[in-house]
Amino acid sequence: MAEQTQAFQINNQGHLEIGGVDSLELAHQFGTPLVAYDVSAIRNQIRHFQSVFEQNHVDYAVSYASKAFASIAMFQLVNQEGGHIDVVSGGELYTAIKAGFPMDHVSFHGNNKSFAELTMAVEQQVGVIILDNFHEIELLQEVLQQQHQHINVMLRVTPGVSAHTHEYDQTGQVDSKFGFDIQSGQAFEALEKVLTIDSMNMLGIHAHIGSQIFEVNGFEMAANKLIDTLAEWNERIGYQAKVLNVGGGFGIRYTQEDDPIAPEEFVDAIVKTVKSETSEKGIATPAIWIEPGRSIVGPAGYNLYTVGSRKDVPGIRSYVTVDGGMGDNIRPALYQADYEAVLASNPTSPISETVRIAGKYCESGDILIKEQALPATKPGDVLAMLATGAYGYSMASNYNRNPRLAVVFCEDGEAKLVIRRETYDDLISHDLSIE
Template sequence: MISRDLQANEQGHLLLGGVDATQLARDFGTPLVVYDVGNIRQQIQDFRESFDQSGLRYQISYASKAFATVAMYQVIKEEGLHADVVSGGELYTALQAGFPAERLSFHGNNKSVAELTMAVDHGVGVIILDNFHEIQLLKEVLAVRGTSVNVMLRLTPGISAHTHRYTQTGQVDSKFGFDVASGQATRALQEVLAVPQMHLIGIHAHIGSQIFGVAGFEMLVQKLVSIAAEWRDDFDFVPQILNLGGGFGITYTAADEAIGPDVFIQHIAATLKASSAEANLDLPEIWIEPGRSIVGPAGYNLYTVGSRKDIPNLTSYLSVDGGMGDNIRPALYQAQYEAVVANKLNAPQQETVHLAGKYCESGDILVDQAKLPRTEPGDLIAMLDTGAYGYSMASNYNRNPRPAVVFVENGQAKVVVRRETFADLTRLDESYL
């Protein structure tokens, strides 16, 4: 059984944003990445309503590494969100989309002088400092430019979320942020406070990704409030903002026990109010950085069925025309997804197959044990909940062009990223002869 409700039309075809998935495949080809924009807007509204009910001052900052295109930044702009970027390329894309620079935060553990200069010159709202080298680089950039900027300090608070080890970022042994336990965070505070051109407005921490429980966030709030109280007493500095990062989990398969934004925010708010009162601190503004939870459930990858390999007494391999080049997460993280036959949505599941990609790697398996109706070449497969980190991590491995991206909303479809061509693959190549 698929772990969520899907819409079908009278032909039994999957509907995405009111558009027949088979029509999308005919019009735009496969493999194809599709986003239901209405779903994105609803996810944002769910976070906003939960915060409004909490009574907290807040900011929702879209973690654009999950999916960053001009069209995505335009939707986020329409919804009035903040956004965080982690590279000069993401910053450039946001600016090309007309996204207000003052509503951007700039993350990253190894920002270059060029990237910091770009951020300062364009008036980025806040730069989130990650290490001592970066403090020095930004100090030099601000001196040359004769200007100032808002900053936050990213801390590693020693809190580890129960996720894949590559997506745990709050524990002490991490490439990100200033370690709290060793005193690095306090030394970073002193260095930043000594630079008048850096306006320290808050502290940030991120404890992991695909988190299903509230305990880690409760511990994080308590830890950051404790740090704020300590810095108030020792340095007469109180952060205006506590940025709790993101990591809110979503449902990929029936095994996932995701909870809604309302549950996360309720527990964050209750813990913040209790901890702040105990420490005699005014309630700070809370920022969060959801990415996956905003775009993940809104995304679908459409593939056309091709070859099939049947092996006696073993699970068959059903191959499609995409794979790890447009969604590397199953191979990289052993990420699990569900899939349906979009042109046979109401047909009963009759077999279990390895849903295989076309790339020249034995590990290119999109869904290891996919329960599907009987298929034949030309059927349309839809992988569900692929909106986060699929297209953003896409590659040209095996010299395959990356797919087009289509936004659907209210029964209308629009290409927002054109399909790459073979000519695009050699556009930057130079002849050696």
């Protein structure tokens, strides 16, 4: 635990600080469970990504994968840093609209976009629509004809590269629900079809090989395959891509067992591979886009919980229960994801026991951390679960009719509520009576 605490900000009272704000004060002011983000950490990671491209002298876009955590405030923060966003639903796009996010910096993803979602995207003139299948090409063409509009598009392709990650997080292999397969010729067929449609401007191709990846070689292999593909298309029909979007998936540290490289090192390797391969193949280097989500917000997020009941099973283990659980972080139950937690009042306090951190939901599988070394705890203590900024709130639910938690942004010693806690009235706001 000592190694993990080196990354913490601890104030002169010995309390965990988040963005310069005392975590115990956050729990007192906003209640628990609570998600708190260190805003400076988000800004810094975006800037680290941008600096890699600028040092390599290539055109680029850092497009935040908003499925990791989407809110009006988050989109405004990305815009302040000059970033793009990618959205995967009408709801995420609507949030971006309400945030005042520049639509020309929006990419619209998804493997089953509806007619209504495509209509919204075209009406708003989003920067690019990432086409995922042949049905979508026809659907978008119909929308464009009805609105007498043009739009930028890219093709999502599957390069046949499987990432070393959880099965559910692998998206670049041939057998995937996403994108046009390169190997079978599907991708080239899609390219030819799109190039015949005057209302679509074909910018380039996109691929995403997975999530929470720790090894650079998968990205290098994917970049090689994508450049080979673009070179072949250039030779066959003279097509020159303006943009190559290599996706995201850069792994972060959740526990002491995780040993990822800095996310920007993945990007540096990708950029160097693309520049080298395009030079070797004799084609122009396209603009390189990335879509990091987890690596931007994951390490910046903390879930604060209040300790409640305890159960000691003699000779087996002890359970310490908190006031949240799978309703605000489903990943441990869904992905068997591992996390770590510390006592917010004294993260460096000597360890006295190892316990299982359980949630309050009516499921035996509602376990947030299987084995956590902690000082002695008592009801009312605040636990801080680390690196929870990605996919926690995004996948939150009202299971057991629990209200979803609040979210605060912390920066320079100030805390700002950016998503209010749901109330019981919110829970029943869509219910209709039969009487």
